[in-house]
Amino acid sequence: MYEEGVLVKETMGVLGPAGTHSEAAARYLVEWQKLDREIVCYGDIGACLHAVETGAVDAAFVPVENSLEGAIAVTLDVLAHTDVLRVNREVIWPVHNYLMARRADVEIRTIYSHAQPIAQCGTFLLQYCPQAELIKTASTARAAEMVGALPVDAGAAAICTRRAGVLNGLVEIAGRIEDSGANCTRFFEVVRAQETSPPAAPDTVLLVAQIDGSRPGALYNVLGEFARREVNLTRIESRPARTELGAYLFFFDLDAHSDAAEEAIAAVARRSIWLKELGRFPVHLAHNE
Numbered sequence: 001m002y003e004e005g006v007l008v009k010e011t012m013g014v015l016g017p018a019g020t021h022s023e024a025a026a027r028y029l030v031e032w033q034k035l036d037r038e039i040v041c042y043g044d045i046g047a048c049l050h051a052v053e054t055g056a057v058d059a060a061f062v063p064v065e066n067s068l069e070g071a072i073a074v075t076l077d078v079l080a081h082t083d084v085l086r087v088n089r090e091v092i093w094p095v096h097n098y099l100m101a102r103r104a105d106v107e108i109r110t111i112y113s114h115a116q117p118i119a120q121c122g123t124f125l126l127q128y129c130p131q132a133e134l135i136k137t138a139s140t141a142r143a144a145e146m147v148g149a150l151p152v153d154a155g156a157a158a159i160c161t162r163r164a165g166v167l168n169g170l171v172e173i174a175g176r177i178e179d180s181g182a183n184c185t186r187f188f189e190v191v192r193a194q195e196t197s198p199p200a201a202p203d204t205v206l207l208v209a210q211i212d213g214s215r216p217g218a219l220y221n222v223l224g225e226f227a228r229r230e231v232n233l234t235r236i237e238s239r240p241a242r243t244e245l246g247a248y249l250f251f252f253d254l255d256a257h258s259d260a261a262e263e264a265i266a267a268v269a270r271r272s273i274w275l276k277e278l279g280r281f282p283v284h285l286a287h288n289e
Contacts, residue, residue, distance in 0.1 A: 009038050011057040012189075013048035016041020019141035019164025025093040025187050026061040028286050043138060049078045052085060052190055059088070065186045066095070068120045068179060071237050075188065079278050080208045080239065080249050087206055087279030089189040094288040096183075097121055097140075099129075099174040100165035101147060101157040108132050108173075109155035112143035117159045117178075124177040132157075144168040189281075202280035204234065205254040205261060209268060209275040210241055213248060218271070222250070225267040229260035256280060 012030075015022040018041060026039050040057055042048045048060040064075045079085060097117045101108065110133045111118075111125070118125070118134055125132070137143040140160040147158040148168030157173060158165065165172065211218045226233055235253035252268075254261055269275040 009036055010059070011038045011040050013040050013042050013051045013057040013060040015045055015048060015062065015139055016043065017139070017141045017145065019144055019161055019167050020139045021093065021095055021161060021185065022061060022063060022139075022187070023141070024161055024163060024288070025091060025185070025286065028093070028288070029061060029089075029091055029187075029189070032284075032286070045072065045074045046078060049075070049082075049085065049190060052192060053082060055192070058191065058195075060190045061091075061187055062190060063185050064090075064188050065235075065237075066116055066120070067182060067184045069116050071239075073239065076237065076239050076251060077242075079188075079190070080251075080276075081242070083276075084192055085190050085278075086193040087188045087281050088191045089281050090204060090283040091187045091189070092184050092283065092285045093187055094184045094286065095120070095178060096161075096176045096288065097159050097178045098162050098165060098172055099124075099157055099159055099177055100144065100162075100170035100172050102150070102152045102154075102170060104171050104173055106153070106157070107155050108157045110135060111157050111159060112137050112146050113159035114138070114140050114143065120179060120183055121159055121177045123179045124174070128174070129157075140164055141167075144170060198280040199282055201282070202256040203283040205256045205265070205280050206278040207252045207254065207265065207268070207275060208249055208278055209252070209272040210247070210249050211272055213246060219250070222268050222271050225271065226252075226254070226264050229258070229264045229267075231255065231258045231261050231264040 014026045051057045052060045063072045141164040143158040144160040144164035147156045232255040237251040238248045241247035
């Protein structure tokens with residue numbers, strides 16, 4: 001990117017601080033795509049997306065869904081209610097969680113982590129740390145920071161990435177403690193709408209629509225438009241419309257390879273109060289050892 005004749009490095013916002021799963025996945029994306037892009041950490045996902053809206057960063061790389069714990073509500077809500085942002089790319093990131101502390105031989109009495117990893121590691125925690133107090137933090141890296149700042153004998157540990165632990169002087173007590181080896185998180189690269197164009201061969205079309213829930217069969221009829229044309233939906237998610245009780249928005253992930261996708265989208269638009277396309281983008285399955 002050039003600014004008054006000077007080459008300026010592009011920036012990408014992620015949930016910080018350094019050492020989060022978001023930062024790890026973003027670092028992978030930058031290396032894989034050979035992007036000349038600086039990663040900027042923010043305190044929460046909403047702040048990352050707002051920074052793209054205002055132009056403070058060129059893109060954000062944010063989680064949208066975890067395979068064990070479901071949708072990341074803030075990401076969906078921001079995308080649904082903005083006309084500025086579009087999804088440019090999806091990366092599926094295998095998530096591995098580690099239990100780390102100041103010392104390996106410490107008796108663990110308190111465990112810090114983000115709510116999602118705590119839930120993802122529920123079986124391990126019940127089996128090995130049933131008496132430990134669980135304290136939720138803004139991110140896994142923030143948990144590692146907090147544990148790293150406590151006395152060695154505090155009995156505190158963090159569920160975090162290995163990088164976050166190392167950055168904060170922690171040692172590994174147990175690795176890959178997530179309940180499922182298939183644990184993964186979908187990340188969206190989000191950019192301003194006017195600065196992106198659909199790729200030649202997208203994998204997914206992302207739609208959001210509001211449907212009149214007062215009409216019997218409204219959702220059934222919408223889904224029928226896809227089914228009759230054999231357009232595969234890879235994901236459906238609902239969120240409150242934030243207008244009145246009982247009003248909902250529906251997110252649809254469509255297989256972009258269907259020849260009838262355009263016809264189906266037009267038919268669904270006619271059956272919706274409103275419909276918005278949030279992006280057409282490739283999907284990449286990352287490798288995280």
